[in-house]
Each structure stands twice: as structure tokens, then as C-alpha cells.
Amino acid sequence: MVAGDRYRARALELLAQAETAKDAETRAKFENLAAAFIRLAIQAERNAALVIDFELPSEKDQKSKS
Numbered sequence: 001m002v003a004g005d006r007y008r009a010r011a012l013e014l015l016a017q018a019e020t021a022k023d024a025e026t027r028a029k030f031e032n033l034a035a036a037f038i039r040l041a042i043q044a045e046r047n048a049a050l051v052i053d054f055e056l057p058s059e060k061d062q063k064s065k066s
Contacts, residue, residue: 002045002048003041003045004042004045007040007044008041011035011038014033015030
């Protein structure tokens, strides 16, 4: 499963709940939550694509600095 898929699925569930909401305020709250989950999906995909490559200094390098 792609990193953001779960968030997108939850956003769709929230939009479905918004459609059945009886009043405008509740509908708006569900829509806002859905939008937040979409933003989470986008961020999860960015995080999954992020690769941090680094090398720890060797013991020899640390001793030569002392």
C-alpha cells in the first residue's frame, strides 16, 4: 500500500459522511477533516520519498580529532 493510501481512504469516508450530514456546520466539519487527511496523504508520500544518506565518522576519525 502506498504511503498516503490509508489517509486518502479515510478522506473518502469522511466525504461520504459529509454527504449524509443533516446540517451545514456538520457537513463543513467533515469536509475540513477530509481535506486534512488529503494533506496528510501528500505529506506521507513526501516522507516516504525522502532518503537521508549519511556516514557516521569512523573511530579513527574521532581519535584523530581528540
